[in-house]
Amino acid sequence: xxxxxxxxxxxxxxxxxxxxxxxxxxxxxxxxxxxxxxxxxxxxxxxxxxxxxxxxxxxxxxxxxxxxxxxxx
Numbered sequence: 326x327x328x329x330x331x332x333x334x335x336x337x338x339x340x341x342x343x344x345x346x347x348x349x350x351x352x353x354x355x356x357x358x359x360x361x362x363x364x365x366x367x368x369x370x371x372x373x374x375x376x377x378x379x380x381x382x383x384x385x386x387x388x389x390x391x392x393x394x395x396x397x398x
Contacts, residue, residue, distance in 0.1 A: 326340070327340045328340055332355075334353075334355050335355075338353075339353050346369070347366060347367045349362060349363070349364045350362065352376075360375065361376075370390055385398070
């Protein structure tokens with residue numbers, strides 16, 4: 326994890342990487358993904374959406390490895 330901390334927990338903007346091509350970046354609140362975020366998968370696909378209590382919430386944009394975008398809920 327590279328980013329802001331508060332009381333030893335992820336808090337603010339940050340980047341959490343599982344591997345070179347797999348990560349989640351965006352906003353965290355007391356260790357939980359909260360607010361606007363982007364998840365990138367090892368195959369090059371990504372999902373940009375709001376997060377509430379650590380889970381995707383509402384309408385987001387899914388982008389495949391070729392850059393084609395699709396709005397999903």
